[in-house]
Amino acid sequence: MTMLMRAKDIVGMVVVTLGGDDVAEVRDVVYEPTGGEILGFTLNGRGWLAARKAESLAWAPVVAVGPDAVMIRDDSALDAPADAVAALDEPPSERNVLGAVVLTDTGTRLGTVSDLIVAFDTRAEVVGYEIETAGTPESEHGNATRFLPRPQQLAISGDALLVPDEVEQFFRDDLSGFGAAVDDYRALLRDAR
Amino acid sequence: METFLVVLLLVAIIGAVMFVMTRRRQRSGGVLASKPRTPRPPSDGDAR
Numbered sequence: 001m002t003m004l005m006r007a008k009d010i011v012g013m014v015v016v017t018l019g020g021d022d023v024a025e026v027r028d029v030v031y032e033p034t035g036g037e038i039l040g041f042t043l044n045g046r047g048w049l050a051a052r053k054a055e056s057l058a059w060a061p062v063v064a065v066g067p068d069a070v071m072i073r074d075d076s077a078l079d080a081p082a083d084a085v086a087a088l089d090e091p092p093s094e095r096n097v098l099g100a101v102v103l104t105d106t107g108t109r110l111g112t113v114s115d116l117i118v119a120f121d122t123r124a125e126v127v128g129y130e131i132e133t134a135g136t137p138e139s140e141h142g143n144a145t146r147f148l149p150r151p152q153q154l155a156i157s158g159d160a161l162l163v164p165d166e167v168e169q170f171f172r173d174d175l176s177g178f179g180a181a182v183d184d185y186r187a188l189l190r191d192a193r
Numbered sequence: 194m195e196t197f198l199v200v201l202l203l204v205a206i207i208g209a210v211m212f213v214m215t216r217r218r219q220r221s222g223g224v225l226a227s228k229p230r231t232p233r234p235p236s237d238g239d240a241r
Contacts, residue, residue, distance in 0.1 A: 007224045008224075011222045011223070011224070012222070026222065027220065027222035028222040028223055028224070028225050029222075029223075029224045029225070030225045030227055031224065031225070031226060031227065032226075032227050033226040033227070034229075039227060042222070042225075044220050044222070049213065049216050050220075051216070051219065052219055052220065087225075087227035087228070091225055092225050092226065092227055092228050093223075093225060095225050095226045095227075095228065096223035096224060096225055097223075097224050097225070097226050098223050098224055115224075116224050156226045
C-alpha cells in the first residue's frame, strides 16, 4: 500500500532501531530531483541541544517510515560518511528546495515550494510539490496552497525550480485528488514518447 | 567586585544564548535536491 507523507513531517522524526533504541533524528531529506528517489537522510543527535551527527542514513537499510519514526534494523545502518551514498557524504545544503520559486519554462511564476509529497511503498519517491501560490495568478482560485506533480524535466538552482509549462494543468487543491493527477501526468508523458 | 560579577554574569548569559542559537541553527534541516551526477571522464581503459 502506498502512503503519502509530507517531507517536512519527516524532518525532525526520530530514528529508532527494531531493538527499541532511538539513535538519531532526521535533519535533512536528500532526494534525486529527476527520478524523485529518496537517497537518504542526514542526521542530528538526540536531544534538544545535540550536535549534528557525522553519520548519515541511506534509504536502503530503512525498514519502514511511519507517522512517528523512521525504523532501522540496528545502528549499523548509520553509515560512516565514506560508506554512504555520495550525495549524503557532502549534502548539497545550498540546494534546499523549501522556499524555492517555481517557474514554468515559459516564464510564469507558479509560487514557492512549501513542502514535498513523498510516496512510500517498497521504495520512497517524491511524487509532487506543495506550492504556496500567494501573489500569483493561481491564487485567484482561492486556495493559497496547491499540489503539483513532480515533473521529470526539472532544473533546480539554489533559488528556483524550472518546470515544463504543461504541468500547470495538473495542479490540484488537495491530496485526495493528487494521486490521480500524478497518474494523469505520467500518462501524458508516456503518450508524448 | 560587584561590577565584575555583574559583567561576568552578563557575558555568561550572552554566551549561553549564542550557543543555543548556533546549535539550533545547525540542527534546522530541509529537503535537499542532489546535484546531477557528472559523467566520469573517459580513461584509456574505457577505449579498449
